[in-house]
Amino acid sequence: MLRRLFSAIRFSRPDQACVLMYHRIAALQSDIWNITVHPDEFEQHIQILSKQATVVPTEELVAALERKEIKRNTIAITFDDGYADNFLVAKPILDHYKLPATFFIASQNIGREEEFWWDELENIFLFCDYLPSVFTSTIAGETITFDLGNESRLSHDLKQQHQRWDACEHEPPTRRCALFLQLWQRLKPLPHAEQQIQLAHIRQWANIDPSTRPEFRSMSGAQLQSLGDSNLHSIGVHTISHPALAHHPKEFQWQELLDNQAFLTNAVGKPINLVAYPYGNYNHETMEVVDQAGFKGAFTTEATGVKNTSHKHRLGRFQVPNLSKQAFEVQLSKWQRTR
Ligand SMILES: [Zn+2]
Structure with a gap:
């Protein structure tokens, strides 16, 4: 009976992939934007994904979209912003389970003692x-x-x-x-x-001095380079200063995106072809820029799956909150059915 129920659920899933969006893997005193996942919970998410889904590099998912060959139960894992915890906490867990992820890096604070x-x-x-x-x-x-x-x-x-x-x-x-x-x-x-x-x-x-709390640092240059050296993971563009792009002229958007791409390409010595829009904020000019600059895929924060009809420069992602193992399993199944 249970088996029949499970297969019914599986077959009701459409041919669509899910891109998961994480920001921070840490234990912090507050999480007002609901973007911080505790390291223990994160490891459980990764365990579930390694057992129940086909996790592919984000580049591979975008290539499958290009060929209109998106397959059900495919997942890509992404991180935004470039916090040091991505390197120090998330990467070792991903490496242990051999699951690939793409890290979208805002480069302004790389190697600097500054908070966002x-x-x-x-x-x-x-x-x-x-x-x-x-x-x-x-x-x-x-x-x-x-x-x-x-x-x-x-x-x-x-x-x-x-x-x-x-x-x-x-x-x-x-x-x-x-x-x-x-x-x-x-x-x-x-x-x-x-x-x-x-x-x-x-x-x-x-009446306070500027100070940087260690847990709010971005990666150092060496950490970014080491992440870039990985054969499992990849780096993506997230602009220099993390602006809300749609509020700025096209030339400014071009500069923020392309200067970030140049900085990251230089730091990791590999071509970088994917973008995530800061705050998920973009307009038609942003899409013109990523098209003219030849980016292969661009991600928003709209909670939708990626299907063969998706626009390659407007790909949805699901923000993963600090869910327990069971809650993540249920949520993952819901995301896989969200059109
Ligand atoms: Zn961001």
């Missing part, structure tokens, strides 16, 4: 022990003033609420979270230099 702007912003507003009560700043010509009220001091209760907050699913639970989200939304479309000016202003207001 969104991590530093979150740390200041959600976890600084003390902040002045009134915040004022002019961002892209608009002045905002925000009163933190009685949340200047980070109480134990506030800290716990911030550690539990899932910004994708829930409204900001505190005034600090509300201000953080407002600033995150305003900084996201800006160019990197402008984001850094705003961050400098926020640091000064909060």
